[in-house]
Amino acid sequence: MANEILFFMEVVVGGLLAGTMYSLVALGFVLIFKASATFNFSQGAMVFFSVLAFCGFMQDFNIPFVLAFILAAFLMVLVGLCTERLVLRPLMNASEDTVLMATIGLGYVLEGLAQAAWGVEVRRLDLGIGDFPVPWIADNLKLFISALDITAGLVAALMIIGLFLLFKYTKIGLGLRAVADDAGAASSIGIPLKHIMLLVWSAAGVVALVAGCMWGARAGVQFALVDLALKALPVLIIGGFSSIPGAIIGGLIIGATEKVLEVYIGPFFGGAIEGWAPYVLAIFFLLYRPEGLFGEKIIRRV
């Protein structure tokens, strides 16, 4: 009996930690949604693009780890700059749906560019953190939890605290919130919309790079990352599109539920229900609470 409880705990904890990986991807979506009410469908492609570039710098040009990371982050800022200048600014007054379509296009461009520049084969990314159980925890708590999962959890926590402080206490954060509330009013009192957008897209790019490193270390740097990133969508629906804590809680819920369902219910259906369970969970959330746990209520006027 005790073993079963322990096993259940292990499944839940593993799921929660895997959920933080989803949260990391979802965070990028939330950043952009918060500042511009734009849903950036290309976030998944940005994850793929950034980490592939990072790997490329390291493996093809033999650039040391830290420098490669900085270069890749710089590249993402450049992507943000181009996106702001070439995609978002011309679509300033377009509707949400039009911008959404444009970001799907942007995702295609990034995926294509990444593959053209760095090739299509799966790359290994070694962060120096093993994807195996930490011996100390395994001995003392009898739980098998991967070191990579713990690192991802810590990184996610750090990023959230950082972003939270940025939004809450800095002048930039105040500007961001003002733009998110009403872009027109914010720009009329002199908040530079362009800079805010650039900042947000760059930040989302760097978040994508971090998320990509975590995923890449686990599953290899490959095209499937883009599909994995799609799982951030149910996370967002559960947590709410405009809430940073929501992204985290949503990720944890999805991660834990998905693992528990897979382990306890999956075998009855031949397994692999992880692929769609999060989406179905999201549908149920949509039916009862469309704005998510922490989102703002959606009000539409005729």
Added chain:
Amino acid sequence: MKPVLMTYTRRDIINFCVLMFLGLIIIPTFISTEYWYTSILIPWLCLALATIGQQIVMGYTGQLALGAAGFMAAGAFAMFNLILRVPDLGFFGSLIVSGLIAAAFGILFGLPSLKVRGIYLMVATLASQFFIIWMIDKFGWFKNYDSSGIITAQDIVILGKPFTTPLAMYLVCLGVTAVLTLLAMNMARGSTGRNWMAVRDMDIAAESMGVSLLKTKVQAFAISAFYCGVAGALFAFCYLKSLEPVAFDIKLSFKILFMCILGGLGTINGAFIGAAFILLFPVLLNSVGNNVFHGAIDATIISSIEQVIFGLLMIIFMIYEPLGMAKLWENFKQNIKSKLSSSSIKNLKSSPLKNLKK
């Protein structure tokens, strides 16, 4: 009830006759290479049909859906099982029933559209995509317990005659597509389509005018899934000649979305233009790569470049002409007309993106 053909103008009927003449007589007499039928014409017709399905739900009813390939898979595997288990139905009977089965899935996964819209709905429809593929993959019954993963599609037999040559299959596809396209055009211009467009342009306003949102949205999803299901069955039986769930993955859904948007939202001819473009462009790019650079460029690079170009086109169209290639064609015709006759009346049509523009 008005007779079906009465609402068409004379010009429509002439256009239709010209197209059918082209499709039934000119193409079969002048094109004899199998490549054209098996690699271009048949997939074009099938994908155009699926794109019409996407158009109905997205272009006409304004609901962002991203699960076309899932419904196609449902149609394809329903067809396989119907031919296998209920041989009395015949080819067209099975085709219609498999469309109806896909439509049932469409209704089920279209229900969230009553509560949510935009990106939220997109996620709900993604569920259908992943769920249907998983279901087919995991339950052996759907694949008749075939362990190889790829099932060969049965030969098409209509009234005891086999339709197995590329030309015959092309004619089957053409016939089905022509009938369904006519039906779609009729629905789009009739009260059904007007309800769809009313919901698209402002659902709350439409509801207060007495349009039932439940009925309209569910109907759109059902009809859309029916079209996708039939298209999927044709796609599997005439083009792929095999059935495997992987062929209907999320990439195909995106492809159909691109066909729909680049072709022109809310137009039937846009579906054909978009499908032709997305299908032919890679062929063109490959032949340029082979003939101009003589294979100096790697095939993976060419496919990456193709992806970049599709993405760029999407962005460019969203910025400059959100109504897609059908609108460009319309503008072109308008230009010619106004050059021919100085007094031109501007064509004012309800636009699917009117509610999208502030």
